[in-house]
Amino acid sequence: MGMTITEKNMARHAGVDQVKAGQIIECQVDAILMNDITFPPALKEFRKIGKPVFDKNKIYLVPDHFTPNKDIKSAEQAKVMRDFVKEEGIMHYFEVGRMGIEHVLLPEQGLIAPGELMIGADSHTCTYGALNAFSTGVGSTDAGVAMATGKTWFKVPETIKVTLKGKLPKWVSGKDVILELIGRIGVDGARYKAIEFAGAGVASLTMADRLTICNMAIEAGGKCGVFPYDEVTKAYEEGRVRRSYTPIEADADASYCEEVTIDLDALKPVVAFPHLPENTHYVADIEEPIAIDQVIIGSCTNGRYEDLVAAAEVLKDHKVADFVRCIVIPGSQDVYNKAMQDGLIDIFLQADCAVSTPTCGPCLGGYMGIMAAGERCVSTTNRNFRGRMGHVDSEVYLASPYVAAASAIMGRIAEPKEVK
Amino acid sequence: MDYQGTIWRYGDNVDTDVIIPARYLAIADMEELATHAMEDIDTTFAQKVKPGQIMVAGKNFGCGSSREHAPAVIKASGISCIVADSFARIFFRNAINIGLSVIEIGEAVKEIKAGHEVGVDLGKGLVYDLTTGKTYQGTALPPFIQAIAKAGGLVNFAKSR
Incomplete structure (x- = not known):
């Protein structure tokens, strides 16, 4: 057989x-x-x-x-x-x-x-x-x-x-x-x-x-x-x-x-709402704006060079919204180095992102981006379980680097095509 | 009966991050870590759990991380056995490996409610709801896995081979 x-x-x-x-x-x-x-x-x-x-x-x-x-x-x-x-x-x-x-x-x-x-x-x-x-x-x-x-x-x-x-x-x-x-x-x-x-x-x-x-x-x-x-x-x-x-x-x-x-061909940008990765919605279907406090771009899921290219493509010549923290974490020293040589790190810094050395850090609520009660994060990581990234009353929305970058600029969950 | 006791009742998809939040993972001592067990969904568990009590939950218990800290803190908290509709794969394997008893009885677990008293016969794979008098047949473990469980976990099993 x-x-x-x-x-x-x-x-x-x-x-x-x-x-x-x-x-x-x-x-x-x-x-x-x-x-x-x-x-x-x-x-x-x-x-x-x-x-x-x-x-x-x-x-x-x-x-x-x-x-x-x-x-x-x-x-x-x-x-x-x-x-x-x-x-x-x-x-x-x-x-x-x-x-x-x-x-x-x-x-x-x-x-x-x-x-x-x-x-x-x-x-x-x-x-x-x-x-x-x-x-x-x-x-x-x-x-x-x-x-x-x-x-x-x-x-x-x-x-x-x-x-x-x-x-x-x-x-x-x-x-x-x-x-x-x-x-x-x-x-x-x-x-x-x-x-x-x-x-x-x-x-x-x-x-x-x-x-x-x-x-x-x-x-x-x-x-x-x-x-x-x-x-x-x-x-x-x-x-x-x-x-x-x-x-x-x-x-x-x-x-x-x-x-x-x-x-x-028919797929659209997806976001998983708290507190399970199965709670998926198309970003285009979100009716009431979901304001955010933090964006994480990185992790074992999306910390590769191509992910940083995607984020930079959206963030180029834009600024992170007021009162939003956008933390970019290259997934390895090589990724970091290549991103720097190719000008991606410059784009992130110009956009007012914080750029960190490689670490799992915030993904599992370790450090480098822990949230307070009531805060919301759009994250390119893999889990949005209760309390995963900080306080038990904080929320994680899982998305791609494109959506994460667009959300950082707009201050709410957004698609790249909304960024003018 | 191998285990008998009152139960701690939880729902579906209890994940490893609520069993033991990763913010405490720098703590290496399981007894100390167990004081934070389940706290993100149940602030009373760690203080009130008594040795020998049984945990009963829905489907996909222990989903998420591969960290053995999750079954280890449940064991360290005094829980003798977990009865669930189903377990996440890595959690199930880890529980067997560290000598924490686990048994799957499928959807019928819904009939076992908070406040009930439960008994477990691991050899026969039976779960008894002593409050309602009902008996549930659990999924039998394959002989190879039974041998690991009988040896008291994977390390003893590996040493004996």
Whole structure:
């Protein structure tokens, strides 16, 4: 019987010819990712096993959540990671100054290859499906144990097939695609399932769009999101990945549990209202103006160079509205550097944005843009749960960099075409 | 019966950020962290929860982050078992891995209301509403996962292999 991309990937890493949805299997992992929040508890579990790390070249450690250290406790956590890296000679560690937000950084550094399988102690690890890899978020215990064994168990997920048709219109991006999908299937619509993207529309999506889309598979409850390997993937990986790899394509007779079609031509800018990513509306349908206090442009969802280009395109020659804070956070040091060389940072500064060094910071209510009671933020991040970005009575509206930038200028949730 | 007690009742899509707000994540001690458990949707929980009590919730419990702090603070708060319509995938896996009992009984969970007393037999996968006298069959765990749970979590399981 035919297999989906995810089934084939799992079979390959379990060393068997065939797997089917529902089966429990054990897989070799190609890499394990941890951050400053999830590493210390993983280390505790790892130490209990009493074995050395399975491969010091396959452990990726990125201090990004509360770094540059926001307080003494965060500094202690980051130090636990740094000390371990020094002791064990871990190859892939990224110090502040070379650091980026993990899911922006790892693809950019060529650390994820098509057809590979990896886990990360961060729920947005599902991002790498954009590169035709299988990747999923796990807890610290899973990561700590895998750090010793190089293996982990999975239940082979059923797969939802999402067929993309057409091409995205102007001012519409990958963020709108994934918000539209979550709005349709709900925050548990893909619970325990893989989301496989297919169709002629895939070719028109940039790698940045695909990374954004897979990043939020978890917000529909998904185990992973995955794209087919094509010319866009090949071009992205060229000069980044230095090892050989074997992409995976779905069999023509693969079996899917559900099929969804999204017509990209007809898509409009989407915004998810508080307090769930499934509460989606088209910006054009908002009747009463929704005034805002803050805008965040960045995160593992939308902190890539292309996202900053999109925001800058809207913000150029405009000013952020009075009493609105617009905070731009490039997703990695390379993104920051390129944005500076290409004049994007200048556009942001001229528009009165605050520009930060890479950090997850405000996305999860850490620091660098925490909100007071009653405040509202339009954010390019991934979650708008109650209290996520600060006070329990603050509100987060999720949107694309285009909508976020337009909203910063207008002082209310707005589309780029409204900016004169 | 493995567990028996009065319940803390919550709705659908209880996310990891309300179970333990990320603003406290620099705290590494689970007992200390547990004093903030659930506070964004229930300010009484952390003060009033008693050891052995059971949490009952709707669908997609624990959606959001992969941070193990979420099941860990619930365990540290004294809750013995969570009964839900369904769990988010990573939360479910984490709960098993750290030795917090979880059981899914589907939509019938709606019949179990705040104030009821509930019993759980994990071996049989049964949930009893002791207030109404009704019994609910939960989804059985696959043998591999039962073995992890029986070992007391993933670390013990991995050490024993």
